[in-house]
Amino acid sequence: MSLLEVQDVTVRFGGIVALDGLSFDIEEGHICGLIGPNGAGKTTMFNVVSRIYQPARGSVRFRGEELLEVPAHGIASLGIARTFQNLALFPTMTLLENVMVGAHSQGRIGFGRAISRLGAARDNRRTRDNAGDLLNQLGLGALAFRAAAGLPFGTLKRLEIARALAARPKFLLMDEPAAGLPHGEVDGLAETIRGIRDQFDLTVLLVEHHMSMVMGISDRVVVMEFGRKIGDGTPAEIQNDQRVIDAYLGAPA
Amino acid sequence: MKPLISIKSGGPASWAIRIACALAVGYILLWIPTRGSNSLIDTATTALTLMGAALSLNLLLGFTGQISLGHSAFFGIGTYTTAIFVTRWGWSPLKTLPVAFVVAFVVGAVVSLPALRIKGVYLALVTLALGVVFPQFIKWPKIAWLTGGARGLNDTGFKFDKNNRTYEIFGWNPWGNLRGENVKPFYFWIGIGIVAIIYLICRGLVKSRVGRSLIAIRDNSTAAAVMGVNLAVTKGIVFGLSAAMCALPGCLTAMKGSVVTPDTALLTVVGSITFLIVMVVGGAGSLWGPIIGAVVFELITEKTSDWVDPDKIPSLIRPIFSWSDTAPAGGIFALALVVLMFVAPLGLVGLWKQTIARVVSVVPRPAGSGTLDAPESSAGGIPTWRPQQEPPAGDEAE
Ligand SMILES: Nc1ncnc2c1ncn2[C@@H]1O[C@H](COP(=O)(O)OP(=O)(O)O)[C@@H](O)[C@H]1O
Ligand SMILES: [Mg+2]
Numbered sequence: 001m002s003l004l005e006v007q008d009v010t011v012r013f014g015g016i017v018a019l020d021g022l023s024f025d026i027e028e029g030h031i032c033g034l035i036g037p038n039g040a041g042k043t044t045m046f047n048v049v050s051r052i053y054q055p056a057r058g059s060v061r062f063r064g065e066e067l068l069e070v071p072a073h074g075i076a077s078l079g080i081a082r083t084f085q086n087l088a089l090f091p092t093m094t095l096l097e098n099v100m101v102g103a104h105s106q107g108r109i110g111f112g113r114a115i116s117r118l119g120a121a122r123d124n125r126r127t128r129d130n131a132g133d134l135l136n137q138l139g140l141g142a143l144a145f146r147a148a149a150g151l152p153f154g155t156l157k158r159l160e161i162a163r164a165l166a167a168r169p170k171f172l173l174m175d176e177p178a179a180g181l182p183h184g185e186v187d188g189l190a191e192t193i194r195g196i197r198d199q200f201d202l203t204v205l206l207v208e209h210h211m212s213m214v215m216g217i218s219d220r221v222v223v224m225e226f227g228r229k230i231g232d233g234t235p236a237e238i239q240n241d242q243r244v245i246d247a248y249l250g251a252p253a
Numbered sequence: 254m255k256p257l258i259s260i261k262s263g264g265p266a267s268w269a270i271r272i273a274c275a276l277a278v279g280y281i282l283l284w285i286p287t288r289g290s291n292s293l294i295d296t297a298t299t300a301l302t303l304m305g306a307a308l309s310l311n312l313l314l315g316f317t318g319q320i321s322l323g324h325s326a327f328f329g330i331g332t333y334t335t336a337i338f339v340t341r342w343g344w345s346p347l348k349t350l351p352v353a354f355v356v357a358f359v360v361g362a363v364v365s366l367p368a369l370r371i372k373g374v375y376l377a378l379v380t381l382a383l384g385v386v387f388p389q390f391i392k393w394p395k396i397a398w399l400t401g402g403a404r405g406l407n408d409t410g411f412k413f414d415k416n417n418r419t420y421e422i423f424g425w426n427p428w429g430n431l432r433g434e435n436v437k438p439f440y441f442w443i444g445i446g447i448v449a450i451i452y453l454i455c456r457g458l459v460k461s462r463v464g465r466s467l468i469a470i471r472d473n474s475t476a477a478a479v480m481g482v483n484l485a486v487t488k489g490i491v492f493g494l495s496a497a498m499c500a501l502p503g504c505l506t507a508m509k510g511s512v513v514t515p516d517t518a519l520l521t522v523v524g525s526i527t528f529l530i531v532m533v534v535g536g537a538g539s540l541w542g543p544i545i546g547a548v549v550f551e552l553i554t555e556k557t558s559d560w561v562d563p564d565k566i567p568s569l570i571r572p573i574f575s576w577s578d579t580a581p582a583g584g585i586f587a588l589a590l591v592v593l594m595f596v597a598p599l600g601l602v603g604l605w606k607q608t609i610a611r612v613v614s615v616v617p618r619p620a621g622s623g624t625l626d627a628p629e630s631s632a633g634g635i636p637t638w639r640p641q642q643e644p645p646a647g648d649e650a651e
Contacts, residue, residue: 050479076481088479090472092538093465096620101469105481107462111490114461115454123462132621145617167480 001064003028003171003203004049009058011044011227018044019055020227026171026220031197031204033214033235036224037248042207043085044227046173050082051075062171076105081169083160085176085207091149095140095159098148099131102166134162138192153180165196172196173205178213186210190217211249215239223248256614263618282445286429286438292555294437298509300551301444305502306524307531307543308451313495314529315537316459318471319368319488320376323383325524327496330357331503332520333391336409336513337399346411346508347443353500361496365489384522391515405514409507411436440509447501448544454498456540467491468538499528530586534593536600545601554582 002025011019019041026032034042047053049060051072060067062078070078081102090098109123135141138158148156157177164172177193178186190213197204208214214221215235223231223244231244238244260266285297306328313319334353338344364383368376390396392403400406413436429438458464466487469477478484503520507513518524527550535546559565560581597604 052475052479071483072478073481073483076479082479084476088473088476090469090476092472093468097465097468101465101477101480104462104466104469104477109462111458111463111494114463115457117457120457120461124460127462128620129622132619136621141621144620163480 002026003063004205005059005061006045007059007061009045009048009055009060011041011048011053011055018227019048019058021058022224022227022229024222024229024232026203026205028203029197029201030219031193031206031217033218033221034205034207034224035209035211035214035221035248036230040224041227042224043175045224046082046175046205046207049075049080049173076167076169079168079170080173081164081167081171082173083157083164083175083177085179087153087156087160089148089156089159089163092147094145094147095135095151095162096128096131096144098159099134099162099166100127102163103127103130103168105167131162131166134165138162154182154185157181161192161196165200168200169202171203171205173207175207176209177206178208178210186213189213193217256610257612259614259616261616261618267615286441291435291437294441296551296555298437298441298444298505300547301441301448302502302505302519303527303531303550304544304547305444305448305451305505306499306519306528307535307547308448308455309495309499310528311532311537311539311543312455312458312467312498313491315532315539315542316464316471317467317488317491319492320373321380321492321495322377322522322525322529323364323380323387324496324499324528325384325520325522326387327357327361327499328503328506328524328528329387329391329515329520330360330496331500332507332513332517333400333503334500335504335507336401336406339409339507340401340406341399346409346504350447350501350504353504354497357500358493358497362489362493364496365492368492369485369488381522381525384525388515388521391520400515401513403515405512407512409513410509410511411439440505443508444502444505447505451498451501452540452544454494459540463487471538530590534586534590534600536602539599539602542600542602549601550582550586553585557582557585 004026006025007023009019009022010017022041022045034045036042044053048055049062049067051067051070051074055068058068062080065078067075067078090101093101107123107127109120112118114120132141132144135144138161140155140158140162143151143155148159151159157180161174161177164174174193178189181189193204193206194217196202206214206218215238218235221231221233221235221238222229223238223241225247230247231238231241233241239249260270286294289297306324309327310321310324313321331353334356335346335349338349338352339346364380367379371379391400393400394402428442429436429440458467466477466480466482469480469482470484470487474484506517506519515521519527531546531550532543533546534549535544536542593600593604597607599606
């Protein structure tokens, strides 16, 4: 069974049809690339899975469960985490605290136990240590106690990955993680993505414009244009698909 | 520039500082009711009232980012709950505190229902309406049998009589003379109790998973929801809790004064604005902000209360305030607010932290099983991603 099954999803914004009957599946354990020109609807697809946008039609199943019946705050505890294309961090918090909030769905301390301090200190210590480990792993340990506001874009994109991992997800959606990185660091990022996939048993949906990276690490690639799927296959198949070349890839350099 | 001194968080130096601060606070708290003048005790009790209200508002606005201009109504719910239960049903004033807490919690949670859908200036308007309506509601003739209408209620506080015991400790009388001869210290201690309860509730929340989720809602509510924060429930409980806590200092107002009317300043929108200013000047989103703010506010109010007479104003600043025919404390605070917003948007506490950070740096306890700076050999053997050089900020590739 596929981990995620997207079927006939349609999202409209006024007159704009952002997703137009989109369907595709993702296999467990895969890194699935999602590519397509700007405005194709990739980010919209992420927001449907996060339950930020409500589709007019369609179904999204995760391990057989209908996501469109789950509230937005219930998605994380199902094991789905994401990063944002334009960053959605907590600017006044330190990097460490940002990652600690990422573990929210893992915690048990509610209002009663927070006020009475029953187990709150232990919960804090554990959450903090896990967050610290994740920051170290992503090379952000030295910045742990800096506020997120004002740090370089590429650093913050990495922070988003650490924060997403804090939720111990099974399925990770990454929206353009290489944006803003100098060319030399893109290979390192690809290594990191493959590494976290193996370590945490992740399935990854990766939106990226960096073609060499997407083609290098994806097990499969889905191509979108105007809210529709126009191609779906292994990287090799996609690179030779005439329709995809015309719409997005252009002639090979 | 590097700070001169560095202190390890949780280390001996940091504990020494904490203990010194606690001793200083403890000394002041004992000195005021035993050695201070009556007017000082009064001023301190008023400061505690403002402190409680501003701390409550801070949880909602400072930490969660939800504005309320209706907290005077919750404050008033406390005042009237105590006044009504004491005068109509003869309850002991202290027993009305939990009742007021529950009533205000319910009202606050109900008010939060529209607040879940609206934000910013609209939320300000809805809660402002609550603050405006509250005194009118109390005056409503149909419920005057309960609230006393515009004339208010009398004898809403404690009844002291000659047979009460007094509690002397080595000739000290920290609680006051409960035979009714000098009861001011008694109210002071109730104020301390109320502020302590509110502070501990806020502190427990802020330093926990819940507190992180509140700040997350304030910073980016969409991202908070994606992390699993239930926005509706969290905002609803925080609104209710903030309202409930704000009712407690309201109760104190009824206990220590003998008359309660709907036109008491803190029960009108003036109260909401006062709580807001105290909180912002002290430092929004910091646990100690409202405490410092309330102390400073009361000190200024006290020092300038006789400035109605221009000759009493220090000559240096007389030209600025001599035109005013009321005491200029409000004006001074408004000016302070404007200045502060430029130099220290996080209030006096923010200013203090900025300043002290130049001299003392606090080294936080390292987080994680490894040390912070050794990502080479991270657990799990994942290739660590070392940036060769930080990219310039904001060069977002679309
Ligand atoms: N919140 C929104 N309101 C209106 N239009 C939107 C919104 N979000 C996305 N769109 C539109 O939907 C289309 C798809 O956008 P998006 O999903 O961001 O594309 P991509 O991520 O593939 O570049 C675009 O035409 C965009 O303008
Ligand atoms: Mg996008």
